[in-house]
Amino acid sequence: MEDSVNISILNRFEKIATNNRLAHAYLFVGPELTGKSETALAIAKLVNCADTARELFCDACPSCIKINAGSHPDVGVIDSGDGQSIKIAAIRDLVSRVQLRPFEAPKKVFVIKNIEQLTLEGSNALLKTLEEPGSDTLLILTTAVPEKNLETVKSRCHVVNFFPATQQRVAATLEDDLDIPEPVAHFLAYFSEGCLGKARRFYQEGIFERKNDMIDHMVLEQDNEAYLKTLSADKEKTKEALAVLLSWFRDLMLLKTGVEQGCVVHADRRKELLSLVSQYSFNQLKEIVEGIVDTSRMLGENLNIKIPLILLREKIWTRS
Ligand SMILES: [Zn+2]
Structure with a gap:
């Protein structure tokens, strides 16, 4: 409901x-x-x-x-x-x-x-x-x-x-009903913002496997030009990747403000999140999140997002 x-x-x-x-x-x-x-x-x-x-x-x-x-x-x-x-x-x-x-x-x-x-x-x-x-x-x-x-x-x-039904409840339902392992159920529940229907759909679409690949390529590896090029040729994949990036940088913002670690979407990548959080200032994270939201909007309006993606990549790679 x-x-x-x-x-x-x-x-x-x-x-x-x-x-x-x-x-x-x-x-x-x-x-x-x-x-x-x-x-x-x-x-x-x-x-x-x-x-x-x-x-x-x-x-x-x-x-x-x-x-x-x-x-x-x-x-x-x-x-x-x-x-x-x-x-x-x-x-x-x-x-x-x-x-x-x-x-x-x-x-x-x-x-x-x-x-x-x-x-x-x-x-x-x-x-x-x-x-x-x-x-x-x-x-x-x-x-x-x-x-x-x-x-x-x-x-x-x-x-x-407005707050969604608790993510924990959705995670528990996924584990019990679909036999989904805990780290995957956690991600699906939080990525879907507590919406069971969406979490099930994400599971069927196999997003968990893809999202880690996206984070590796877009955030952790600097040599990602070829990946971005392939990605930006596919609108649906780009849309999904931007959603994953958004949740990743929102996680970093949450950790920056001292929110309990259990609340992050990407709890399965806690180690990488914690090592990254000290490498950005809060304002940098905020700018990246805004950049992702703007790029998603431009994608929705069928505008060319080649340059926004490059700018975003630069912002992501400006770390201390
Ligand atoms: Zn009435």
């Missing part, structure tokens, strides 16, 4: 709404399938439900029914799809709807999913609305990649964190 409504967050919003202390804009941060947009729509029902006597919402009044059906005129969702940029036209449409009076709802609610897919043009168009959306509008943005979001957008939102 990873993708269902987060009840504790919904309860928090009910209290805030009852006390009339709802902010104009929220940013929901958390891995995929942690129920961010489902919770956002539940909040839309919460603030607009006609049956005020009910706890949370009734799911039966015209407002709740229309929100469930995706046909409420005052509730909108922008979902650009996996890896696709959010169209500027969708943002402009939203901005003009914010300026209109609500058709029937006490509060217009707009959800923008995967805000990391906003183009610069899109976020600029959105900024003014985030500043002064009007008291009859609630904006909820979601992201799984908080590093990517423009500070200007983030600073105008209240951040709410």
Whole structure:
């Protein structure tokens, strides 16, 4: 049930709404399938439900029914799809709807999913609305990649964190049900950010074997030009390699901040992680992570990533 409504967050919003202390804009941060947009729509029902006597919402009044059906005129969702940029036209449409009076709802609610897919043009168009959306509008943005979001957008939102089902539980399930050895189960559970369905898929795809090969070639061996060349010829492989790199450097950032070693994704490579962590400053690690996120975005937009990959390689190899 990873993708269902987060009840504790919904309860928090009910209290805030009852006390009339709802902010104009929220940013929901958390891995995929942690129920961010489902919770956002539940909040839309919460603030607009006609049956005020009910706890949370009734799911039966015209407002709740229309929100469930995706046909409420005052509730909108922008979902650009996996890896696709959010169209500027969708943002402009939203901005003009914010300026209109609500058709029937006490509060217009707009959800923008995967805000990391906003183009610069899109976020600029959105900024003014985030500043002064009007008291009859609630904006909820979601992201799984908080590093990517423009500070200007983030600073105008209240951040709410969503956490996945515990990775340990997923690791244990993989070990028990599929007889997967512990180091592999640990990696799959953490790499999938606690999502069992994804972890199973990664297992079927044999990602564990490939990811160590990728780390060897991209991080530990300096002589990797031929590898990068072969890699960058295959979009899907490049995408996977960037995801592996991202998790590797996030691990290093976690270790740098003194997080318990058991929480890292690549626990099977603990020795290499620990020897690398002292060779980078925190800012270097942050820059590498940002570089990886940018390169992934460019790949998603079908831009040429040859130069970003070279720059990334240089950053990775600038060690003390
Ligand atoms: Zn209702």
